Amino acid sequence: MIVSLKADANPAEVLRALVSRGLWVSQVERNASGEPRHYVIASYSAATSAEELATIEGISSVTTSKVEHPRVTAQGPVVDVAGVSVGAGAPAFMVGPCSVESEAHIREIAERLAPLGVAFLRGGAYKPRTSPYAFQGHGEVALGWLRRAAEATKMKVVTEALSEADVPAVAELADLVQVGSRNMQNYALLKAVGRTGRPVLLKRGMSATMDEWLHSGEYLLAGGSRGVIFCERGIRSFDDATRNLLDLGAVALLAHVHKLPVIVDPSHGAGRRDLIVPLGRAALAAGAAGLMIETHADPASALSDGPQAIPLGEITAVMRELRGSGARSAGALSPNGGAS
Numbered sequence: 001m002i003v004s005l006k007a008d009a010n011p012a013e014v015l016r017a018l019v020s021r022g023l024w025v026s027q028v029e030r031n032a033s034g035e036p037r038h039y040v041i042a043s044y045s046a047a048t049s050a051e052e053l054a055t056i057e058g059i060s061s062v063t064t065s066k067v068e069h070p071r072v073t074a075q076g077p078v079v080d081v082a083g084v085s086v087g088a089g090a091p092a093f094m095v096g097p098c099s100v101e102s103e104a105h106i107r108e109i110a111e112r113l114a115p116l117g118v119a120f121l122r123g124g125a126y127k128p129r130t131s132p133y134a135f136q137g138h139g140e141v142a143l144g145w146l147r148r149a150a151e152a153t154k155m156k157v158v159t160e161a162l163s164e165a166d167v168p169a170v171a172e173l174a175d176l177v178q179v180g181s182r183n184m185q186n187y188a189l190l191k192a193v194g195r196t197g198r199p200v201l202l203k204r205g206m207s208a209t210m211d212e213w214l215h216s217g218e219y220l221l222a223g224g225s226r227g228v229i230f231c232e233r234g235i236r237s238f239d240d241a242t243r244n245l246l247d248l249g250a251v252a253l254l255a256h257v258h259k260l261p262v263i264v265d266p267s268h269g270a271g272r273r274d275l276i277v278p279l280g281r282a283a284l285a286a287g288a289a290g291l292m293i294e295t296h297a298d299p300a301s302a303l304s305d306g307p308q309a310i311p312l313g314e315i316t317a318v319m320r321e322l323r324g325s326g327a328r329s330a331g332a333l334s335p336n337g338g339a340s
C-alpha cells in the first residue's frame with residue numbers, strides 16, 4: 001500500500017495516525033528530482049481499508065497494489081540515461097575493460113569504441129575481487145580517467161559503486177551507476193545509490209532469484225533512482241564448464257513478461273571470449289535491450305578478467321557480428337578459457 005502525502009502535509013502526524021492503526025510504516029522521501037513528495041509505505045492489513053486511510057488529514061491518495069514491487073512494475077521498458085534511451089529499440093552496447101588501468105589505457109579503448117556506435121564506456125574503478133591480494137582497482141583517480149575518456153569521445157559512463165563510501169564520487173562521474181552481483185542484496189548500498197537519483201544498472205546476484213532481483217530494483221526506485229536497468233551476468237550452477245550459467249530464460253521473462261529493460265553480460269556469464277558472440281546474439285534474440293562486454297588492448301596483461309576480454313583489435317569484428325551484419329562463424333575469435 002502506498003500512501004502519498006499532500007504537499008502541505010505534516011509527515012510526522014500522518015505517520016502517527018498510521019502507526020496508531022497498527023500498521024508497519026516506512027517513510028521514503030524523494031529528494032533527487034527535487035519533488036517535495038513523501039511516500040509512506042504501510043504493510044497491508046485486512047482490518048484497514050484504503051478508503052479509511054484516505055480520510056487521514058494530510059494524505060492525498062492511497063494506492064493498493066497486489067504486486068510486491070509496484071515501482072518496478074510501473075517503470076516500463078525504457079530508461080533514459082543522460083539522453084540515451086535504453087530499451088527503446090536499437091541495442092545499447094556497454095563496452096570497455098574490466099578495470100580502468102591507466103588514463104592512456106581507457107582513452108585508447110574509448111577512441112576505438114566510439115566510432116563503432118558504442119554508447120556506453122564501461123570500466124571498473126572499484127573492483128570486487130574474490131581475493132584481497134588481487135588488483136582492487138585504482139579508485140577515485142580512475143573515475144576521472146574514465147570520465148575524461150568518455151567526454152572526449154562523447155560516450156556515457158557506466159561504472160560500479162562498490163560500497164556506500166564510493167557512492168558520492170561514482171554518482172558524480174557516472175551516467176549509469178552499476179551495482180555489482182556481489183552487492184545486489186546490499187540494501188544499505190541500494191538505499192545510498194537510490195538517494196543519488198541516478199539511473200542504475202543492477203546486476204543479478206549470482207544466487208539471486210527473480211523475485212529477489214526485482215525487490216532489489218524496488219529498493220532503488222523507492223529510494224529515488226530515476227530508472228533501473230537489470231543486468232543478467234550468469235548465475236552459479238553445478239557445472240564449471242563456463243564461469244557462470246547465463247540465464248537467458250530470466251532475460252526473456254524480464255523483457256517479455258515483466259516488460260523491463262535488461263542488459264546481458266556474456267563476458268562474466270561465460271568467462272571466455274570465444275562464447276561472447278554466440279551468447280550475445282542469443283541474448284538479443286531473447287529480448288535483451290543491450291549487451292555489456294569486456295575488452296582489453298592486451299588481454300594477457302589485463303589486471304583483471306583477461307581470459308574473457310575481447311582483444312581490442314577484434315572488437316570491430318565482434319560488434320559487426322553482434323549487429324547481425326557479419327558472416328563470420330562464431331568460433332573464429334582467438335580461443336581462450338578460464339577466468340580470473
Ligand code: PEP
Pocket residue numbers: 098124128179180181182203233268
Ligand atoms: C563487472 O562488471 O566488472 C563485475 C565485477 O561484474 P559482476 O558484478 O557481474 O561480477
Ligand code: MN
Pocket residue numbers: 098099268294304305
Ligand atoms: Mn570483469
